[in-house]
Amino acid sequence: DTAVSQTPKYLVTQMGNDKSIKCEQNLGHDTMYWYKQDSKKFLKIMFSYNNKELIINETVPNRFSPKSPDKAHLNLHINSLELGDSAVYFCASRRDGYYTGELFFGEGSRLTVL
Amino acid sequence: GENVEQHPSTLSVQEGDSAVIKCTYSDSASNYFPWYKQELGKRPQLIIDIRSNVGEKKDQRIAVTLNKTAKHFSLHITETQPEDSAVYFCAASRDPRNAGNMLTFGGGTRLMVKP
Numbered sequence: 001d002t003a004v005s006q007t008p009k010y011l012v013t014q015m016g017n018d019k020s021i022k023c024e025q026n027l028g029h030d031t032m033y034w035y036k037q038d039s040k041k042f043l044k045i046m047f048s049y050n051n052k053e054l055i056i057n058e059t060v061p062n063r064f065s066p067k068s069p070d071k072a073h074l075n076l077h078i079n080s081l082e083l084g085d086s087a088v089y090f091c092a093s094r095r096d097g098y099y100t101g102e103l104f105f106g107e108g109s110r111l112t113v114l
Numbered sequence: 115g116e117n118v119e120q121h122p123s124t125l126s127v128q129e130g131d132s133a134v135i136k137c138t139y140s141d142s143a144s145n146y147f148p149w150y151k152q153e154l155g156k157r158p159q160l161i162i163d164i165r166s167n168v169g170e171k172k173d174q175r176i177a178v179t180l181n182k183t184a185k186h187f188s189l190h191i192t193e194t195q196p197e198d199s200a201v202y203f204c205a206a207s208r209d210p211r212n213a214g215n216m217l218t219f220g221g222g223t224r225l226m227v228k229p
Contacts, residue, residue, distance in 0.1 A: 031213045041201050043158065043219040050213040090157065094210070101146050101210025103217060105157040 003027050006091050006106035013081060014114055020077045021109045023091030030096040031055075032074040033103070034066060037088045049074050050096070078111075086113045116141040118206050120220025127194050128228055135223045137204035138186045144206040147180060147187045148217070152201045161202075162189070194227045201225070 004025045011019055025032060033056075034046040048056035049068040063079045074091060091106040117140040127133050139147075148163035164171045164178045164187065171178050175194075180187040187206075191198055201222045208215040 033216075041152075041222045041224075043203060043222070045216050045218075048213070048216060055214050056216050094213075096213055097211050100163060101148070101207065101217070102160045102163070103148075103150075103158075105159070107157050 002107075004091055004093055004104050004106040006089075006109050008109060009107060010110050010112075012112045012114065015081055015083060017081050018077065018079045019081060019111070020075060021089055021091075021111075023074045023076070023106055025072055025091075025093040025104070027093055027095070027104060029093035029104070030071055031094045032068065032071070033092040033094070034074065034076050035090040035092060035105075037090060037108070039087070043090070047074075047076075081111075081113045083113050086111055116144060116206055116208075116218040118204060118218050118220040120204050120223055122223060123221060124224045124226070126226045126228065129194060129196060131194055133191045133194055133198070133225055133227075135189045135202055135204070135225070136186060137188070137206075137220050138184075139206040139218075140185070141206070141208070142185065143208050146207050146210050147178070148205050149176075149178060149189050150203040150205065150219075152203065152222075154200070158203060191225075194225075196227050196229050199225060199227045 031050045033048045047066045052068045065077045068074045088108045092103045120137045145166035150158040151161045152158040177190045204220040205217045207217045
């Protein structure tokens with residue numbers, strides 16, 4: 001009964017390929033995020049969607065394209081993969097209007113670009 | 115935008131000792147300060163948070179303190195145990211009730227508790 005689930009957990013691919021990561025949350029939250037965690041463990045926000053609308057788009061190359069078909073899903077597509085894209089990508093969600101603001105993270109998707 | 119600095123980047127303590135991790139933030143409008151724990155190979159999980167209307171909050175062996183004037187906050191873990199070994203992240207944001215206010219994380223502290 002996973003709250004935030006991501007697939008796949010691991011991706012190994014060649015430079016130049018395109019890959020997608022899917023995320024689903026069953027918590028009824030309105031806001032979903034993609035975070036990138038590099039090898040030094042730094043957690044950096046990439047995108048945020050609220051009720052299917054993009055509300056935060058940090059300085060991420062346009063090779064990264066998020067898509068939210070509904071408020072329970074937020075997918076990430078990456079074109080023309082580069083070595084520097086290797087990282088763990090975490091999806092997260094949060095309930096709107098709640099002062100605590102707790103982020104619920106998925107298990108992460110480890111992307112390795114060779 | 116917000117900038118959160120976290121120190122130290124690594125911390126090694128003996129089991130039973132206390133551990134303190136410190137963070138500073140730049141945005142004086144930030145009013146929500148959570149701490150996340152990430153065990154090896156796992157997802158980050160919230161362990162405690164504090165809002166700007168209080169100066170200290172405790173939950174069993176962990177406590178957080180906040181100094182809004184100086185714009186810094188700290189995590190204190192007492193009587194450390196090997197299972198406390200993990201990476202700890204501080205974070206800050208403006209009112210989280212507004213979906214447009216994002217959480218900015220510090221760089222993380224790797225805590226190692228030696229038995």
